[in-house]
Amino acid sequence: MTTETVKKQRWKLNLRDRFQDLPKPARIAAMVVFVVLLYLLPTKAFYENLGFPIPVGSGYLPFYTTGSDMAGVLFQCGYYILLALGLNVVLGYAGLLDLGFFGFFAVGAYTVALLTSPESKLITEYNWLESPWPWLVTVPIAIALAMLSGVLLGWPTLRLRGDYLAIVTLGFAEIIRIVAKNQDWILNGDRGIPSVGHPPGTWPDGEAIFDLEFTPYYWLVLTVIIAVIFLIRNLANSRVGRAWVAIREDEDAAELMGVPTFKFKLWAFAIGAAIGGLSGSLWAGQANFVNSNTFSLENSILVLAAVLLGGAGSIGGAILGGFIVIYLPEWLRSVGDVFGWPTQVEIAGIHIDVSPTSLRFVIFGALLIVVMIYRPQGLWPNRRRAAELKDRQKEVAPVE
Amino acid sequence: MNFDDLIQGFPDLTTTGLAQGSIYALVALGYTLVYGVLRLINFAHSEVFMFGTFAALWTWGIMGYDSNSTRPDLGTALLLILVSLVVASLFSGGVAMAVEAVAYRPLRKRNAPPLVFLISAIGASFVLAELMGAFTERRQQGIPGLLPGEPLFSAGGWTVYPLQLMTFVVALAVMFGLDWFVAKTRFGRGIRAVAQDADTAALMGVNKGRVIALVFLLGGLLAGVAAVFYSMKQGNTRFNVGFLIGLKAFSAAVLGGIGNLRGALVGGLLLGLVESYGAALFGSNWTNVIAFVVLLVLLMFRPTGLLGESLGRARA
């Protein structure tokens, strides 16, 4: 028992504490190097010089997604990371189970699309706007609207607990999607809104920075993520953050101790929603085209999986989780060719497609189960939550 | 808004709503049973149901009936249904128990918090749905019509079809059977004991592991029954049919008060009716919105559902 604990501590020392023990300049330098590395991620040359033995002429690059554009995949990871960070505030900090988080993404994306597209019905049919607005102006509006929808949803529903809240939020996301799909007045359903505006800026040679190339979008989303991280960290360490933790651990006790629980839960909801809306507006700025198809419920589930896979309540965990849920399936697309894996097998006259592209969600699902069994606290857990879990594990029922 | 349709079609809408609601109720029972005992949304239950539809399809296929067959006579049809009920419910029950053994039991041993179960369940649901998708090439498959297609009776704009009646009757019968099982038998007592206080029940000598496995088996069996009637009603199945019906059934369970067996029945039937009337009133593309709005409004006023949570205690 004792040796086990000591070992565990040593393991911890190796990873996190050793970093914390470094002098401050060294820590900052390490962080800067790491961030620079992140900006380099979409560069193909980076993977070619990783030092893994790659046979000459092979199309394979370790970690590089050859089946899908790397910068594009990273951009997707980026806005999922933002979503995970937003949901992490709601779920990880305040402990509110939100199954419909993608609804806020939709609010953000549609706001941007409606205001920036020259083909938006606000311009062509209703003449509310003279001309499309620039993307940059619409982002704060999108965030504000997402925040507002968070408050409007939270106000009546946050009195519900746990699983009831889950189904209500799930309903909310589904309603947003169906409304977007069903009505032709503004959002234009499945036909969607084309020619959505892009972020501003041109290269010295006059070409737009934000056009079809993904790398600039990735850099943009990465910058936004870093800013959001600072914001959330400060928030989590403030009075608000402490109130959230108190609510998560025991809502009744927190209320008795004088924490206005409802107010702080609403704050968590609104802030989470705002980040979700921001993510949606970034995506719309890239996507060129927004229609109701994108906002299916599975996406909300994926974001939830991201947060819990990474470790609820931990910023690092949310980032890792958001990265994995997108990157892993995309990466698996390119793996099959490499191993000479057969794409089809025939069992008793039935043809079964066994290519990794087709089975990638089976693999992903299995991974979710395995991680939850062996690391229920998530891959990169929040320390306090991990400790809570350790306590729980000791309380296993007597008979089992 | 189309009141004409609603008034004119009211009797028919009621029967279709009740038939659909019976299926929701059967699936909802699975959610409610597991929730009552484990406080866990068994996210993979929808896929258990989906496997049931395929089990029914394959059973009929082996017995020589596919979507192109002509309708058999009543006796054969009943026999086919009976066989498929047995096969599909056993198959679904087996899948449900397998999910429990692989995705939940290891977590229970570690006393993981409910959210961890939820993610594991989502993982299981991905695996099951996508495996079936790969196996069936994601193709939609037709299912034969078995019961006679002529109305059982038709009077004054009200028609009732044999299948609708049978679905409703079987759902009620299964429901009462389950109620009796939980209320009167030794196993049922074990379920109620674990639902009330798992640790105390374990100390009193209830084999908790076995009770939980039994609960999953029961949920699976019911999902299998629902799958057979669903298959006959909808006449087709696909690898992704589970998600939507699972969502509806879960909503039905919440509507009636999750963890409450009778609540699942009431919630299921109510949801079926609401959807049916709502679709006539607003157009059937609004069905899901109507269902959710009703759920939201109801939860505002009765936060624990229509009948409240009774299988276990109200949560602290």
Added chain:
Amino acid sequence: MRQRLARVLGGVAILALVAGGAAACKKEEPTTPGGSTVSGLKIGFFGALTGDAAGLVTPGKNGAELAIAEYNAANPGANVTLVPFDSQGSGDKAAPLATAAVADEKIIGIVGPAFSGESEVANPIFDKAGMPIITQSATRPSLSGKGWKIFHRGVGNDLSQGPAIGRYLKDVAKAEKVFLVDDQSAYGTGLRDEVEKILGAAVVGKDKVTEKQVEFGPVVTAVKNSGATAVFYGGYTPEAAPFLKQLRAGGYKGTFIGGDGLYDANMLSVTGKADVEGAVVTCPCGPATAAKGNFVADFKAKFGTDPGVYADVAYDLTKVFLEGFKAGKTTRADMQAFLGTYNGVGTATGVTYKWEANGELDPAQVSIWAFVAKDGAWANPQQLPKS
């Protein structure tokens, strides 16, 4: 302890994946520019291959695979491969995939994107790279008006088919009371709008359903109460088949008609012989006769199932690219020029492929045919008048 073990195992597994992947791959050739030979060219297939919409697109991919397999068998050493790009049917996945497709110099042409929505996202990327595409099923009319030079549509758009369906109902079926249902997809609504324009006052009711819907009871009730003698469905087989089945089960005996989204074997087999009998579909494609090839039999031999929706179209379109390869068009620019002057008849669909400058099929070549389900097969082909 167990956690540690898992961690070690996981680490080993990842290392094995990375190292094994690096070592195992020897078969792919370098993708250096300028080194294009006739061997080893690729055709991309772009569309939803997993997820909910996969059922509409996978048959097409199989059709393309069949065309390529036949070509490779007939031309030893050609080694053409099909590269699937699985967009899952959603716009947010489509853009990186299109970029990746463009980056592979060996890919000379794309069959797809299958849906109009993802086309809006992916086509600008293809256009910028000069990658010729032929879509088998994106029928939104506006796609050809966006100025994409690389865009080709292998089927008629909604504007060509909708009016024909309307006229069929009016003149052939003599329907005076028509009920319109659509699935709210861009395709379904587009078609419905056109049909409605022709029918005018004959429309006695309308309803919308939604994708993945399985319960059509309320729609069936509405149809019966409207007294309609014909039902038009704008959408695809996965919803149309159960809808028709439930219509028939509900005692509806009138005409049922839909567009080419229903013209596939699944519509027949899922609905079932008895219920589908008499249903009408239209298609901007002619009947596939035995003289034109034995696509259906070949498909069934290779994949064990009947060709699903758009399988024949994708098969023919892939063959267009392959003819280009055979004619020595091994760069994207050459292929683009080749498509501009192409004029040939598809063996599976019987459509004459000849494109206008905007990428639409030459209107003179688009003929709309109607088929009636009879004994579990699409029969009685009948060409519909153009106006």
